[in-house]
Amino acid sequence: MQRKIIHSNFVDSKSPDELNLRANHYMLIDGEQIVDLVPAIPQDWSKVTVLDYSTGFVMPGFVDLHCHVPQFVNRGIGIGMELLDWLHTYTFPEESRFADADYRRLIFKRLINAFWRHGSLASVVFATIHKAAAIDLINMFEQSGLRSFVGKVNMDSHSPDYYIEQTVDSIADTVAFVEATKHNKMAKPIITPRFVPSCSRELLTALGKIAADYNLPVQSHLSENKKEIAWVAELFPDCQSYADVYRQHDLWRPDYQTVMAHCVWPTSREKELLRASQVVVAHCPQSNGNLASGIAPITELLDYGIPVALGSDISGGHEVSISRAMQMALTFSNLYWVHVDTTARRLSFANAFYMATRAGGKFFGNLGDFKKGRLADFLAIDDSALGDCQKKDLSERLQRFIYCGDDRQIVARFVGGRQVDEPYADV
Amino acid sequence: MQRKIIHSNFVDSKSPDELNLRANHYMLIDGEQIVDLVPAIPQDWSKVTVLDYSTGFVMPGFVDLHCHVPQFVNRGIGIGMELLDWLHTYTFPEESRFADADYRRLIFKRLINAFWRHGSLASVVFATIHKAAAIDLINMFEQSGLRSFVGKVNMDSHSPDYYIEQTVDSIADTVAFVEATKHNKMAKPIITPRFVPSCSRELLTALGKIAADYNLPVQSHLSENKKEIAWVAELFPDCQSYADVYRQHDLWRPDYQTVMAHCVWPTSREKELLRASQVVVAHCPQSNGNLASGIAPITELLDYGIPVALGSDISGGHEVSISRAMQMALTFSNLYWVHVDTTARRLSFANAFYMATRAGGKFFGNLGDFKKGRLADFLAIDDSALGDCQKKDLSERLQRFIYCGDDRQIVARFVGGRQVDEPYADV
Numbered sequence: 001m002q003r004k005i006i007h008s009n010f011v012d013s014k015s016p017d018e019l020n021l022r023a024n025h026y027m028l029i030d031g032e033q034i035v036d037l038v039p040a041i042p043q044d045w046s047k048v049t050v051l052d053y054s055t056g057f058v059m060p061g062f063v064d065l066h067c068h069v070p071q072f073v074n075r076g077i078g079i080g081m082e083l084l085d086w087l088h089t090y091t092f093p094e095e096s097r098f099a100d101a102d103y104r105r106l107i108f109k110r111l112i113n114a115f116w117r118h119g120s121l122a123s124v125v126f127a128t129i130h131k132a133a134a135i136d137l138i139n140m141f142e143q144s145g146l147r148s149f150v151g152k153v154n155m156d157s158h159s160p161d162y163y164i165e166q167t168v169d170s171i172a173d174t175v176a177f178v179e180a181t182k183h184n185k186m187a188k189p190i191i192t193p194r195f196v197p198s199c200s201r202e203l204l205t206a207l208g209k210i211a212a213d214y215n216l217p218v219q220s221h222l223s224e225n226k227k228e229i230a231w232v233a234e235l236f237p238d239c240q241s242y243a244d245v246y247r248q249h250d251l252w253r254p255d256y257q258t259v260m261a262h263c264v265w266p267t268s269r270e271k272e273l274l275r276a277s278q279v280v281v282a283h284c285p286q287s288n289g290n291l292a293s294g295i296a297p298i299t300e301l302l303d304y305g306i307p308v309a310l311g312s313d314i315s316g317g318h319e320v321s322i323s324r325a326m327q328m329a330l331t332f333s334n335l336y337w338v339h340v341d342t343t344a345r346r347l348s349f350a351n352a353f354y355m356a357t358r359a360g361g362k363f364f365g366n367l368g369d370f371k372k373g374r375l376a377d378f379l380a381i382d383d384s385a386l387g388d389c390q391k392k393d394l395s396e397r398l399q400r401f402i403y404c405g406d407d408r409q410i411v412a413r414f415v416g417g418r419q420v421d422e423p424y425a426d427v
Numbered sequence: 428m429q430r431k432i433i434h435s436n437f438v439d440s441k442s443p444d445e446l447n448l449r450a451n452h453y454m455l456i457d458g459e460q461i462v463d464l465v466p467a468i469p470q471d472w473s474k475v476t477v478l479d480y481s482t483g484f485v486m487p488g489f490v491d492l493h494c495h496v497p498q499f500v501n502r503g504i505g506i507g508m509e510l511l512d513w514l515h516t517y518t519f520p521e522e523s524r525f526a527d528a529d530y531r532r533l534i535f536k537r538l539i540n541a542f543w544r545h546g547s548l549a550s551v552v553f554a555t556i557h558k559a560a561a562i563d564l565i566n567m568f569e570q571s572g573l574r575s576f577v578g579k580v581n582m583d584s585h586s587p588d589y590y591i592e593q594t595v596d597s598i599a600d601t602v603a604f605v606e607a608t609k610h611n612k613m614a615k616p617i618i619t620p621r622f623v624p625s626c627s628r629e630l631l632t633a634l635g636k637i638a639a640d641y642n643l644p645v646q647s648h649l650s651e652n653k654k655e656i657a658w659v660a661e662l663f664p665d666c667q668s669y670a671d672v673y674r675q676h677d678l679w680r681p682d683y684q685t686v687m688a689h690c691v692w693p694t695s696r697e698k699e700l701l702r703a704s705q706v707v708v709a710h711c712p713q714s715n716g717n718l719a720s721g722i723a724p725i726t727e728l729l730d731y732g733i734p735v736a737l738g739s740d741i742s743g744g745h746e747v748s749i750s751r752a753m754q755m756a757l758t759f760s761n762l763y764w765v766h767v768d769t770t771a772r773r774l775s776f777a778n779a780f781y782m783a784t785r786a787g788g789k790f791f792g793n794l795g796d797f798k799k800g801r802l803a804d805f806l807a808i809d810d811s812a813l814g815d816c817q818k819k820d821l822s823e824r825l826q827r828f829i830y831c832g833d834d835r836q837i838v839a840r841f842v843g844g845r846q847v848d849e850p851y852a853d854v
Contacts, residue, residue: 073815076830077823080757080776110814289758292773294765318754318830327745330506331716331755332762338721339766346719349507387537388500396504403503403745406833 004029004417005045008053008380010037011398012060012369013354016302020370021394024054029376032416037370053380053412057397060368061121061377061413062322063360066219066261066282066311068126069137070095070104072111074315079290083225083316086291088160091315095153096163098128101136108137109424112144114320116423117407119379120312121415122147122364124219124259124282126192129153129165131173135180141187144423145415147364147377151192151219152177154207158197171206178214186415189214190259195221196232196245208250217257217363220246222281223270224262225293243270252277256362261311264288264296271304280307280363283355285328287316295336298329299345309360310352323402326352349399380412381405431456431844432472435480435807437464438825439487439796440781443729447797448821451481456803459843464797480807480839484824487795488548488804488840489749490787493646493688493709493738495553496564497522497531499538501742506717510652510743513718515587518742522580523590525555528563535564536851539571541747543850544834546806547739548842549574549791551646551686551709553619556580556592558600562607568614571850572842574791574804578619578646579604581634585624598633605641613842616641617686622648623659623672635677644684644790647673649708650697651689652720670697679704683789688738691715691723698731707734707790710782712755714743722763725756726772736787737779750829753779776826807839808832 006027014020028035028045036042041050071091078090098104115123127134127150134152141148152174156167165173178189191211193199199207211218223229223242232242239245243252243266252258254277261282266274274281283298301308310325311317317325333347361368367375381401383389386409389397401409413420433454441447455462455472463469468477498518505517525531542550554561554577561579568575579601583594592600605616618638620626626634638645650656650669659669666672670679670687679685681704688709693701701708710725728735737752738744744752760774788795794802808828810816813836816824828836840847 075814076827077819079826079830080761080773286758289761292761292765295762328758331713334507334716334719335722335759335762335766338719339762346507387502392504399506400503403506 002031003045003048005041005048005050006053006058007050009057009394010370011057011394013350013358016354016359017348017350019350019353019395019398023394027058027370027376029417032375034370034372034374034376036372055384056380056382056411057394058378058380059398060357060361060370061379061415062119062356063309063364063368064115064120064123064312064320064322065259065280065309065360065363066284067123067314069108069111070098070128071315072107072114076318079318081291083228083291083293092160092163095128098133099130101132104133105136105140106427108140109427112140112146112423113427115146116144116413116420118320118322119407119410119413120320120322121377121413122361122367124149124190124363126151126153129155129163131177134177138181138184138187138189142184145418145420146186146423147415148187149190149217149219150187151190154193154203155198156203157200167200167203170203174207174210178210178216182214189216191216191218191251193220193251196242197228197235204245204249204251211253212250217259218251218253219259220251220261222260222263223265225291226265229265241267241269243273247273252279254278256280256307259363261313262288262293262296263301264294266297266301271301271306274301274306275304278307280309280359282311283308283329284311284313284317284325285332286319286325287313289328290318291316295332295340297336297344298333299347302351303345307359307362308355309363310355321406322356323405326356326402329355376417377415379410381409382411383409385409429458430472430475432468432475432477433480433485434477436484436821437797438484438821440777440785443781443786444775444777446777446780446822450821454485454797454803456844459802461797461799461801461803463799482811483807483809483838484821485805485807486825487784487788487797488806488842489546489783490736490791490795491542491547491550491739491747491749492686492707492736492787492790493711494550494741496535496538497525497555498742499534499541503745506745508718510655510718510720519587519590522555525560526557528559531560532563532567533854535567536854539567539573539850540854542573543571543840543847545747545749546834546837546840547747547749548804548840549788549794551576551617551790553578553580556582556590558604561604565608565611565614565616569611572845572847573613573850574842575614576617576644576646577614578617581620581630582625583630584627594627594630597630601634601637605637605643609641616643618643618645618678620647620678623669624655624662631672631676631678638680639677644686645678645680646686647678647688649687649690650692652718653692656692668694668696670700674700679706683707683734686790688740689715689720689723690728691721693724693728698728698733701728701733702731705734707736707786709738710735710756711738711740711744711752712759713746713752714740715759716755717745718743722759722767724763724771725760726774729778730772734786734789735782736790737782748833749783750832753783753829756782803844804842806837808836809838810836812836
């Protein structure tokens with residue numbers, strides 16, 4: 001295996017509540033993994049190549065746990081509508097275009113490049129209902145050098161004529177998609193019922209069975225918007241909550257294998273279920289603001305023992321940047337404290353950083369911080385253009401980058417110890 | 428006077444509620460002013476030079492109505508504290524450093540460059556308590572080619588030993604600052620009591636008199652944070668409200684000559700006073716989120732007849748960008764509707780755009796949109812890198828730029844008909 005050494009200042013999470021700041025250290029990498037992070041190069045590594053990023057700092061790659069790839073074209077457009085109207089006006093018409101192979105490949109390339117540019121080295125994404133589109137997307141991610149879970153979206157109910165599947169086709173196409181991609185190394189399939197209203201009981205049951213048969217993770221949406229929640233209650237009067245619909249159809253996989261986006265309005269029943277299955281909540285504050293969904297009670301979820309990571313939710317959110325999701329999560333938590341519950345704990349910067357890196361990284365398994373044995377997925381940041389950075393301590397430099405930096409400061413991206421270049425330089 | 432023609436697609440405000448979209452038009456400029464905006468070049472302008480920005484679009488310059496220049500170094504640092512703690516931990520120590528001429532000039536150059544870069548062609552800013560610093564700043568703005576109102580800050584009470592003035596010095600220095608700068612063309616003095624708690628009655632009275640004597644506008648802070656408001660009530664038990672303190676000391680100048688930052692928690696009494704004096708509220712949502720101040724009831728203020736513009740509030744806010752202030756204003760209004768008052772009107776994109784351009788431009792007089800006779804202050808935007816922009820209509824392209832663009836898309840800045848280069852390319 002190939003060894004390399006990274007010389008830099010390192011920032012990662014010691015725990016969900018604490019940063020780990022190691023100035024002027026050396027990361028020892030053997031093949032895909034971090035062997036150690038030490039203040040001096042050990043004797044037996046003395047002949048290994050050292051890559052120097054010591055004028056800036058190195059941090060774990062961002063993880064985006066919720067994104068609709070085919071909505072990339074709609075970023076920043078039509079903001080202000082609520083969820084259900086917005087889906088029918090903007091989202092479904094755009095997604096339906098992805099039956100066209102040339103069109104979708106262009107957009108997929110642009111989105112994957114954008115993830116790369118903004119340092120989202122691992123992501124969990126929705127494709128469209130089209131089997132061929134989902135296969136294209138997962139193959140293009142696989143080639144990109146970035147990590148991902150990609151879902152073929154399932155929709156057989158309450159969807160427009162031009163963007164809906166027959167139940168049998170939805171099931172068969174999902175199995176075919178999984179069969180075609182289950183041996184992938186970097187881009188893996190994930191079962192993806194769009195949300196409860198777009199799936200029949202029969203479809204939900206079949207998807208739960210596919211997830212179990214192939215031992216696959218699952219992603220969907222949960223309790224994003226009040227009207228949506230009321231609609232789910234109407235559709236499934238026999239279920240105690242929105243969450244129960246997924247659970248009853250065996251769509252909540254055990255222990256950190258399920259992503260539920262949003263959870264803006266979780267009931268106490270739902271919180272129990274989320275914790276019991278260690279479902280990861282993908283908090284998408286930019287989207288929750290744009291679509292007027294509301295502020296999710298994030299510290300309440302965290303302190304109750306529910307994992308929470310961050311998502312861009314393109315195009316409910318308009319930016320790929322997970323730095324921005326961190327900022328918004330912190331702001332939303334402050335506003336929740338002011339306007340909703342003055343007894344709530346306010347999210348800390350360290351909490352938000354953990355949510356942006358390790359909480360999502362854990363969904364991929366062994367990545368998201370710099371503990372020994374982790375996969376060497378990280379970003380090299382050159383913060384010299386952000387002003388007076390040499391005078392600040394490492395914690396302040398990280399904050400300055402997260403709040404005031406952008407893709408221009410990300411000068412190198414490593415996944416599994418290997419530097420990744422822009423995946424699709426032709427678009 | 429020198430004539431020029433700008434060929435582009437133009438977006439500005441028709442009213443506070445409506446965009447004005449004119450594709451493929453020509454802006455006729457004579458000297459500093461816009462003569463007309465027309466679909467074809469008139470015969471008698473046929474020999475005038477045409478500058479072509481027609482692949483992108485042209486919009487009014489952004490106006491930043493509230494910014495603390497000396498806090499530029501603190502952007503993104505220490506976010507999460509509330510106002511009063513934050514002032515003593517981060518703000519006052521940094522501002523006190525501006526007694527040092529070399530240090531402050533470096534920071535002033537960086538801030539002015541940042542305004543230029545982000546398209547904030549006009550701004551209303553706080554310097555520090557130091558007369559020499561305020562004079563430096565206003566002179567550097569005057570040379571920059573950008574428009575500004577610059578205030579020497581007044582603080583003779585409840586301030587730390589290392590950052591406070593004697594009342595007589597505060598008054599004398601303010602007069603000297605005004606005398607030294609009152610004939611400026613582009614950067615003009617504005618009376619700037621920091622906020623009520625930092626000023627004695629004697630100082631407030633004197634500042635009111637200076638404002639009247641020299642016919643100067645006034646800026647300060649109003650009702651930002653609940654603890655601050657309680658403190659003001661304690662300090663001025665004889666005043667009916669926070670706003671009354673300024674009013675009773677003649678610090679609210681008539682008709683669009685006063686800027687009050689924040690107004691997160693206005694009482695009905697304060698709303699009456701704001702409307703009566705046509706005080707411009709500088710809404711700074713990024714700051715209000717970072718400092719956990721709360722969500723200002725913006726549509727309520729607007730619909731009541733109070734002018735509202737936008738401010739970055741560096742470093743309560745961490746970004747100079749007024750695009751970002753627009754985004755945050757829209758998101759905050761959505762959250763206000765969800766969590767505070769479901770009967771509130773939600774801010775529209777057109778409202779936010781007006782707040783970012785014409786509402787602030789009106790404080791400078793004759794700028795902020797493209798009506799005949801306005802000063803020709805505008806930005807040329809090249810949105811080609813934002814993806815699929817040629818397929819979108821002008822309204823969508825504007826939204827895409829505001830939500831997903833940044834300084835990289837601003838390719839030219841014109842103030843009073845003249846293109847402005849980066850003011851201080853040496854830093």
